[in-house]
Amino acid sequence: xxxxxxxxxxxxxxxxxxxxxxxxxxxxxxxxxxxxxxxxxxxxxxxxxxxxxxxxxxxxxxxxxxxxxxxxxxxxxxxxxxxxxxxxxxxxxxxxxxxxxxxxxxxxxxxxxxxxxxxxxxxxxxxxxxxxxxxxxxxxxxxxxxxxxxxxxxxxxxxxxxxxxxxxxxxxxxxxxxxxxxxxxxxxxxxxxxxxxxxxxxxxxxxxxxxxxxxxxxxxxxxxxxxxxxxxxxxxxxxxxxxxxxxxxxxxxxxxxxxxxxxxxxxxxxxxxxxxxxxxxxxxxxxxxxxxxxxxxxxxxxx
Numbered sequence: 001x002x003x004x005x006x007x008x009x010x011x012x013x014x015x016x017x018x019x020x021x022x023x024x025x026x027x028x029x030x031x032x033x034x035x036x037x038x039x040x041x042x043x044x045x046x047x048x049x050x051x052x053x054x055x056x057x058x059x060x061x062x063x064x065x066x067x068x069x070x071x072x073x074x075x076x077x078x079x080x081x082x083x084x085x086x087x088x089x090x091x092x093x094x095x096x097x098x099x100x101x102x103x104x105x106x107x108x109x110x111x112x113x114x115x116x117x118x119x120x121x122x123x124x125x126x127x128x129x130x131x132x133x134x135x136x137x138x139x140x141x142x143x144x145x146x147x148x149x150x151x152x153x154x155x156x157x158x159x160x161x162x163x164x165x166x167x168x169x170x171x172x173x174x175x176x177x178x179x180x181x182x183x184x185x186x187x188x189x190x191x192x193x194x195x196x197x198x199x200x201x202x203x204x205x206x207x208x209x210x211x212x213x214x215x216x217x218x219x220x221x222x223x224x225x226x227x228x229x230x231x232x233x234x235x236x237x238x239x240x241x242x243x244x245x246x247x248x249x250x251x252x253x254x255x256x257x258x259x260x261x262x263x264x265x266x267x268x269x270x271x272x273x274x275x276x277x278x279x280x281x282x283x284x285x286x287x288x289x290x291x292x293x294x295x296x297x298x299x300x301x302x303x
Contacts, residue, residue, distance in 0.1 A: 003076055005039035006069040008032055009048065013066060016055040024130055081139045091117075093284050096125040096132040096141040098199075100225055100241070101273065104248030105296070106145065113291055120284055128198040136276055142285045144276040145292075147242065148200045151274055159275040159289055161296040166201060166264035166271070167246050169232045169239030174260060176238075181265030184212040191219035191237035193228050201271060205240050208266055225249070232259055240264070242271075 012021045012032065022029040040048050048062035058066060097106060102124055110122060125132075125141055132144040133153065151158050168182040176186055187209060195202045209216050219237045222228050225245050232239045243263075251261050275292055277285055 002039070002042060003072065005035045005042070007073055008035035009039055009062075010066070010069050010073060012036065012049065012056055013058055013062070016057070018056065025134075026131065077137065077139065091120045091284065092123065093117075093120055093143070093288060094123045094125060094141045095143055095145060095288075096127060096135055097145040098129065098132075098147060099126055099223075100245050101145050101147060102126060103225065104244050105273070109292060109295055112295060113288055116291065117284065117287060129200050130198070133276065136278070142277065142281065143288060145273065146200075146276065147271060147273050149204075149270050150272060151276060153276070155279070157275075157277050157279055157281075159277075159293055161273045161275065161292060164201075164271040164273060165243040166205075166269065167241055167243050168262045168264055169229065169241060169246065169251070170260040170262060171232055171235040171238075172258055172260060174238070177260040177262070179262060181263045183264070183266045184209045184214050187216070187238065188214045189217065191217050193220040193222060193231045193237040193239045194218055195228070196221050196223050201240065201242060204269070204271060208269075229259065 008021070008025065008027075011025055012018065015021045015024060018029050018032050021027075022032050025032070027035075036049060040046060043061070043065065046061040047059050048065060049056050050059055051057075095106070106124070113120070113122070125135070127135065129144075129146045129148050132141065132146055133151070133156075135141045136144050136156070147164055150160060168176075170177050176182060176190070179186065184205075194205070206216050220231055222231060225241065226249075228239045228241065229249055229251070231237065246261060251259055273296065275289055277289060281289075
């Protein structure tokens with residue numbers, strides 16, 4: 001259990017708040033507090049963290065413990081990988097990703113990969129971006145294909161593949177359908193149909209609306225892309241999906257029947273598809289990364 005408490009301690013130092021740490025580790029905030037209290041008991045009752053304004057910072061004792069905590073966690077990960085390595089075969093590739101990329105980007109990419117590596121077995125794991133990052137750090141997956149702002153994580157390689165354009169799905173005849181594009185201010189007072197919490201582009205939309213002082217009227221939350229499409233078609237509200245998703249669904253911009261599709265024109269959007277993988281990766285992982293860079297970074301599979 002001490003290693004669990006040390007991981008929580010390191011993450012809390014990294015993020016600076018109990019709320020963000022609980023979100024990243026997928027724990028209740030009370031669990032984070034409990035972990036730190038138990039850790040302080042294990043180390044003689046010394047205070048390891050204190051509040052400084054809106055942030056949590058290490059005390060002198062916490063600063064002294066921090067490098068040892070990080071080293072113990074790194075050793076745990078190294079031991080895990082060392083014990084797993086003999087059981088793993090070179091011809092197995094485990095890819096972690098999100099639903100939309102698994103449906104509309106991965107299939108054609110994997111067809112190309114299959115042609116290059118016909119004997120390789122592929123396993124797909126679906127999870128949120130934060131969970132995928134944790135899984136790749138734990139060695140549970142070989143590579144993560146995600147959609148997020150540019151990720152910079154210690155001990156992890158990041159390959160940015162392509163920028164993601166977002167599209168707004170409007171019911172037929174909607175009052176906004178005559179506009180050239182949609183920005184955050186345009187959504188004032190309009191019901192929204194969004195993906196579930198944990199989705200990065202949902203988080204981006206809500207953050208952008210908050211910055212524009214626009215209240216988000218989230219009328220529906222749905223897990224599936226097709227469910228969102230059908231809800232928009234039934235005039236339940238406005239959808240917000242990546243361009244590659246609506247293209248994969250066959251929804252055409254400028255169509256005069258059914259769902260109306262308009263581009264998201266809010267400036268300074270920085271969402272990208274990215275590959276995350278450890279620096280020391282197998283030849284199979286390196287082959288998949290090279291293919292992804294070649295096929296996706298050129299945009300040849302997403303137009």
